[in-house]
Amino acid sequence: MIALGIESTAHTLGIGIFDDERMLSNEKKMYVPKFTGIHPRKAAEQHANEFGGLLKAAIGKAGIKPSEIDLVGFAQGPGLGACLKVGVVGAKSLALLLEKPILGVNHCIAHIEISKLYTKTTDPLVVYVSGGNTQIIIKGKDRRYRVLGETLDIGLGNLIDVFGRDMGLERAHGGVIEKMALGGKYVELPYVVKGMDLSFTGLQTEARKKLNGHSQQDMCYSLQETAFSMMTEATERALALTRKRELILCGGVAQNKRLQEMLALMGAEHGARFGVAPNEFNADNGGMIAYTALYLYKLGHRMKMSEAKAIQKFRTDQVEV
Numbered sequence: 282m283i284a285l286g287i288e289s290t291a292h293t294l295g296i297g298i299f300d301d302e303r304m305l306s307n308e309k310k311m312y313v314p315k316f317t318g319i320h321p322r323k324a325a326e327q328h329a330n331e332f333g334g335l336l337k338a339a340i341g342k343a344g345i346k347p348s349e350i351d352l353v354g355f356a357q358g359p360g361l362g363a364c365l366k367v368g369v370v371g372a373k374s375l376a377l378l379l380e381k382p383i384l385g386v387n388h389c390i391a392h393i394e395i396s397k398l399y400t401k402t403t404d405p406l407v408v409y410v411s412g413g414n415t416q417i418i419i420k421g422k423d424r425r426y427r428v429l430g431e432t433l434d435i436g437l438g439n440l441i442d443v444f445g446r447d448m449g450l451e452r453a454h455g456g457v458i459e460k461m462a463l464g465g466k467y468v469e470l471p472y473v474v475k476g477m478d479l480s481f482t483g484l485q486t487e488a489r490k491k492l493n494g495h496s497q498q499d500m501c502y503s504l505q506e507t508a509f510s511m512m513t514e515a516t517e518r519a520l521a522l523t524r525k526r527e528l529i530l531c532g533g534v535a536q537n538k539r540l541q542e543m544l545a546l547m548g549a550e551h552g553a554r555f556g557v558a559p560n561e562f563n564a565d566n567g568g569m570i571a572y573t574a575l576y577l578y579k580l581g582h583r584m585k586m587s588e589a590k591a592i593q594k595f596r597t598d599q600v601e602v
């Protein structure tokens with residue numbers, strides 16, 4: 282079976298094609314605002330404008346005929362309403378035109394499932410970190426993912442992005458801050474872990490204040506060290522509690538080498554193998570939606586055309602996987 286997946290929850294429009302074993306294509310176009318966060322309407326407008334071209338590119342690169350597509354998957358949420366709707370309309374149009382089934386996929390679960398595929402793990406403790414989400418997750422006996430701990434306010438990626446904008450970076454990307462942090466010295470910042478939950482807003486406020494009087498390098502370093510130590514502590518508690526033997530990191534911030542290093546070290550102390558998927562799949566992408574849609578379809582998930590709607594606050598624990 283061949284599945285096409287559409288991702289449009291936030292700044293990335295992605296279209297990927299997966300057959301039973303291989304990712305045939307994974308094309309994307311990102312909306313990149315200068316000096317600001319995502320403007321949902323502008324991002325949605327760009328996604329709509331790029332949709333046709335990207336669809337052609339994904340199908341062309343996969344080397345298939347549109348009629349060979351067996352399933353149309355789309356990211357149903359969580360995400361920005363305006364952006365999600367572009368994916369919903371695109372998926373519905375395509376499914377109706379091809380007379381093929383449609384299936385909405387939870388974006389967070391897609392990050393987890395694609396990471397399990399590429400890290401060859403079966404029952405891992407999952408650390409999911411992105412702009413909007415920061416969660417520590419396991420799969421329960423009822424086949425639903427359970428959130429053991431999460432941010433009580435903003436996502437880890439959001440903390441880093443906003444800090445980048447505070448420094449006046451044109452493009453406040455985590456990768457830029459990761460490079461700036463190299464060789465920095467530690468400046469003390471608020472550290473807030475409550476059990477397996479985390480809070481980043483106090484850290485954000487203080488880091489912003491301390492940009493006055495400290496170098497950007499030191500502040501990038503200190504922000505990362507503090508936030509990632511918090512993540513590692515909360516994850517260690519979850520690992521000790523669940524005794525999982527596998528630990529995976531996924532979501533946009535999973536691309537950060539320092540965070541990978543800290544979690545891998547902690548995991549090793551608990552006898553848990555650490556894994557992270559290639560960057561291509563930690564950044565938002567359509568390939569993970571195609572893969573997860575096909576995975577769920579084979580498990581028996583079905584969706585009526587009338588059920589194909591965006592769910593802006595779609596929680597990870599709402600789906601039986």
Ligand code: FE2
Pocket residue numbers: 388392411532533563564565
């Ligand atoms: Fe994501």
